[in-house]
Amino acid sequence: MEKLLVETPGSTYPVFIGEGIRNNCAELLQPLLSKKSKALIITDSHVNTLYGEDLETNLNSMLPTTLFTIPEGEQSKSIEAYENGLTACIEANLDRKSVIIALGGGVVGDIAGFIAATYMRGISFVQVPTTLLAQDSSVGGKTGINHRLGKNLIGAFHQPEAVVYDTLTLATLSDKEWRSGFAEMIKHAYIKDPEFLSWLKDNVTCMEDMKKNGLLQFLKRSIAIKADIVKEDEKEAGIRAYLNFGHTLGHALEKVSGYGHITHGEGVAAGMIFAMRLSNHLELAHWDIDIEKRWLENLGYPVHAASMQSPEALISAMKTDKKTTAGKLTFVLAEKPGFPFLQTVDESDVLFLLKAEKKERDFL
Numbered sequence: 001m002e003k004l005l006v007e008t009p010g011s012t013y014p015v016f017i018g019e020g021i022r023n024n025c026a027e028l029l030q031p032l033l034s035k036k037s038k039a040l041i042i043t044d045s046h047v048n049t050l051y052g053e054d055l056e057t058n059l060n061s062m063l064p065t066t067l068f069t070i071p072e073g074e075q076s077k078s079i080e081a082y083e084n085g086l087t088a089c090i091e092a093n094l095d096r097k098s099v100i101i102a103l104g105g106g107v108v109g110d111i112a113g114f115i116a117a118t119y120m121r122g123i124s125f126v127q128v129p130t131t132l133l134a135q136d137s138s139v140g141g142k143t144g145i146n147h148r149l150g151k152n153l154i155g156a157f158h159q160p161e162a163v164v165y166d167t168l169t170l171a172t173l174s175d176k177e178w179r180s181g182f183a184e185m186i187k188h189a190y191i192k193d194p195e196f197l198s199w200l201k202d203n204v205t206c207m208e209d210m211k212k213n214g215l216l217q218f219l220k221r222s223i224a225i226k227a228d229i230v231k232e233d234e235k236e237a238g239i240r241a242y243l244n245f246g247h248t249l250g251h252a253l254e255k256v257s258g259y260g261h262i263t264h265g266e267g268v269a270a271g272m273i274f275a276m277r278l279s280n281h282l283e284l285a286h287w288d289i290d291i292e293k294r295w296l297e298n299l300g301y302p303v304h305a306a307s308m309q310s311p312e313a314l315i316s317a318m319k320t321d322k323k324t325t326a327g328k329l330t331f332v333l334a335e336k337p338g339f340p341f342l343q344t345v346d347e348s349d350v351l352f353l354l355k356a357e358k359k360e361r362d363f364l
Ligand SMILES: NC(=O)c1ccc[n+]([C@@H]2O[C@H](COP(=O)([O-])OP(=O)(O)OC[C@H]3O[C@@H](n4cnc5c(N)ncnc54)[C@H](O)[C@@H]3O)[C@@H](O)[C@H]2O)c1
Pocket: 044, 045, 046, 047, 050, 072, 073, 074, 077, 104, 105, 106, 107, 108, 110, 130, 131, 132, 133, 134, 136, 137, 138, 139, 140, 141, 142, 143, 152, 169, 170, 171, 172, 173, 174, 177, 180, 181, 184, 263, 264
């Protein structure tokens, strides 16, 4: 088992990573749980069938534990599911000394974290991530839900008190979810670690490569990159915004294609290529788009996803992005790997490129 520490101005917490460690949760978390009155596991309907009962039994050996389930999928990051979660907390008689355990992927982590951030003005929570994507979402304390008009528009910063990442749970993930999670790992490499990026490009050229032995090392490296950024800028006043590389278009794609139709990571992958194109178009970079695109395409990412949607609808979705200020679109662009920056961009430039992508696809 590996242990990393995430340091933020307000707290320091451990991230445990290892095979089968969810079965030792009670023991690993003993110092924390021994001070708590009760635990409520929040999970989704699918993860519950796989890992819910085991975790509930394990935690019950330490403190009274119940479990609440939300339907699986992005649609559950909703105001309705949030209210249902709060009702579950009240019905389980959670008090200010209780702890919420988020068992699942980024959706569960985001909504359960937001419930923990707001129930009784904030109680403790622990992340037990079960997707590859959650190597990103379970660390850093961003919690929240979607509004029907835009993604992640409602939320709070609320750090977990621990993260228990059992890599054995990844064995039951579909290829689509592996791909989704891997996109955030690639993003970390693009924005912060050119050496890691080169290594990934040389060693991960197909789906199977993602699952190979180096996984634990990938995870550690990727989580360490995220932890470094969060340490420097917990509340996204500066460099943390770079973690949104690929997300302006990615979030718009998720919304316009209907939440759940394109995974978060697929949207981010298409968005990263778009951000590189935009960087070139504005003469701020010289990316070899074909090379970058080919790598991601070979890994199965829908790099042309934007060309299937109306450019105007995508622009309108981007305007609800949290980075948009006074109606101006803001993107994380990059000069080259390891050199991201924030840039306000004219709508006409974005529209031009989106239309060009559409034309390119029609031509193919
Ligand atoms: N808070 C953050 O910093 C942050 C960062 C990145 C992404 N996110 C959010 O994360 C969400 C996406 O997360 P996700 O991709 O993990 O989605 P998810 O939680 O919806 O999980 C994807 C699917 O995999 C299933 N699943 C989960 N674990 C499984 C397992 N071990 N075996 C089999 N199936 C499993 C789930 O039931 C679900 O159907 C998005 O809402 C995104 O906005 C948050």
